[in-house]
Amino acid sequence: MKRVVITGAGTINALGHSVPATLEAMREGRCGIGELEFRDVERLAIRIGGQVRGFEAEGRFNRQQMSLYDRFTQFTLTAAKEAIELSGLEFHGELSAKAGVVLGNSGGGMQTLDENYRSVYEDGKNRVHPFVVPKLMNNAAAGHVSMQFNLKGPSFTVSTACASSNHAMAQAFQMVRSGMSPVMITGGSESMLCFGGVKAWEGLRVMSKDACRPFSANRNGMVQGEGAGVFVFEEYDHAKARGAEILCEVIGFAMSSDAADIVMPSKQGAARAISGALQDARVSASEVGYINAHGTGTAANDKTECAAVADVFGPQADNLMISSTKSMHGHLIGGTGAVELLACIMALRDGVIAPTIGYEEPDPECNLDVVPNEAREARVEVALSNAFAFGGLNAVLALRRV
Structure with a gap:
């Protein structure tokens, strides 16, 4: 098995609009909602x-590209460009033939769907653009990343709802670890912040009208976000041979199904x-210093997740830091695990x-160190990233400091 x-x-x-800007905001506990x-x-x-504010697609993409790129694809290509430039990789020859892309996405081209439903049903038009299907399909972003690079x-x-990115990154990790590919581009994206997208989520009655407050006793629901996170997963020896800067190591993952309820965790x-994930990574609970929680700010998720962590870690849970950055950037649904991996x-x-901001009142059922409101300096050797989705589909990644 290869190291990744x-x-x-x-x-x-x-x-x-970049990794440095995002990490600075996380360190400052800034709210993007x-x-x-x-x-x-x-x-x-x-x-x-x-x-996402201040994003001008017209200055990044030409007219032909705009006819093919839904907003979620635009986000993905923007993030992929930053990731690949940072890695220093160029794809040609044998590397091009073996390198691929696995991305997570839940809603697909929701902006395109919303615009064209309006065009047909509200405006009464009988034609839509001939590229509507390739623009809105869930795999559009993966296809365009593969072509561009x-x-x-x-x-x-x-596409596994809120676990899409973690499932995608787990698959990419497995491909590199098994030797199938020396490099995989992976992560996820989402852009559901349009009238139809928000209206659909309203129907679930789990949305907050004022703020996302994970683990706080006075929380009142989740808040949607949008954007993308993309990473270069590379075989360790391949990276070392070319003198690449290594951000961290991916050491394990696990997936499970609740097989219980379509929405309740x-x-x-x-x-x-x-x-x-601990077993696959071959680490003990005592080695984990930080968990980036799924932490949606709903009572169902927060209490269930904290109980699960307490069960797995036992007495070690007292020495564990766990935070939810959804309090800052919102819940990116299919793209959320990718952006949260940055933490x-x-x-x-x-x-x-990274802190859990908006924390105001302790909840006895979330009795963990949730790093309330302010970032903290701490040496961490191993971190986990949790993602738990509707459908009872769970994916957890384990990472190690290099």
């Missing part, structure tokens, strides 16, 4: 979100994924733990 390291990272989200700005927002009950190896999209299912990299590489 991360040699490139890129992002765009409500906190920043604010009033939503799009057509008919006044018809919504929920009017806040982690919206000449990635001819295994490429596909994983299960402590047992989450615990199996967490303990499975794990920051903990391992820089020794800075």
Whole structure:
């Protein structure tokens, strides 16, 4: 089995249009959640979100590309460009033939869907653009990343709701670890912040109207975000041979299914994924210093996740730091695990733990060190990234400091 390291990272989200900007915002405990700005927002009950602001697609892509790139694809290509440039890799010859891309996404081209439903049903038009299907399909971003960067190896999209990115990165990790590919581009993206996307989530009655407060007793729901996170997963010897900077090492993963309820999480299912990741990584609970929690800010998730962590770690849970950066950038649904992986990299590489902001009242059922409101300096050797999705689909990644 090959060792797998991360040699490139890129992002765009409500906190920043790059990795340095995002990490700075996390260190400062800055909130990227604010009033939503799009057509008919006044018809919504929920009017806040982690919206990407100041992103001008017209200056990045030409007219032909704009006809093919939904907003989630634009985000993905932006993040992928940053990640690959940071890695220093160029894809040609044998490397091009073997390198691929696995991305997570849940909603696909929701902006395109919303615009074209309006065009047909509200405006009464009988034609849509001939590229609507290739623009809105879930695998559009993966396809365009493969074409733009000449990635001819295994490429596909994983769609498992809020665990999509973690499932995608787990598959990419397995491909590099097994020797199938020396390099994989992986991560995820989402852009559901449009009228139809928010209206659909309103129906679940799990959304907050004012803020995301994970683990706080007075929390009142989740807040949607948008954006992308993309990484270069590379075989260790391949990276060392070319003198690449290594951000951290990916050392294990586990996936589980609750097989219980389509929306309510299960402590047992989450615990199996967490303990499975430790087992796959061959680390003990005492070696883990930080967990980036799924931490949605809903009572169902927060209490279940904390109970699962407490079950797996036992007395070691008292020495564990766990935080949810969704409090800052919102819940990116299919892209959330990818953006949150940046907090794990920051903990391992820089020794800075991203805080859970908006924390106001302790919850006896979330009796863990949730790093409330302010970032913390701490040396961390091993970190976990949790993702627990509707459908009872769970994916946990384990990473180590290099």
